[in-house]
Amino acid sequence: MLIQNYGLFWKADRVKWGAGKNKGTLEGYLTGAKREGSVDFREQRGVYVLYDDTFRIVYVGQAGRGNHTLFGRLKTHRRDHLAERWSRFSWFGVREVTVNWVLGKDTDFKTDLPSVLSHIEAILIATAEPPLNLQRGRFGADVEQYLQQPVDS
Secondary structure, three states: OOOOEEEEEEEHHHOEOOEOOEOOEOEEEEOOOOOOOOEEOOOOOEEEEEEOOOOOEEEEEEEOOOOOOHHHHHHHHOOOOOOOOOOEEEEEEOOOEOOOOOEOOOOOOOOOHHHHHHHHHHHHHHHHOOOOOOOOOOOOOOOEEEEEOOOOO
């Protein structure tokens, strides 16, 4: 399986960006979870999409090349040429969440072509929301959606 989990249309102003020795967090909770707990996705690897206030896609990027993480890439975009151009983001991660609510280690990917193509299609449908697609993308039952944790928690 390629994508393990994802978050859609998270708000940049609800991220705990951190300052000084506080590294910040990128917290989310599992949609429809039967157990409580949040996950810090700051070290997640995968792809992400930035949106402006009208939900228009303004940038697509990846986190995982070298030491780049999702949180690091997003934080960089708060200071670069995109700084004033985005307010929301979606992300699609390749690191699984363990039973202890932490990210698992990077793994080697062994998946079949139909699964990879389904995941790519699902990412495109989820991020672009094309009006003529009558169905949502199909990640599969094992891929989990996370909602953004409110800032005050």
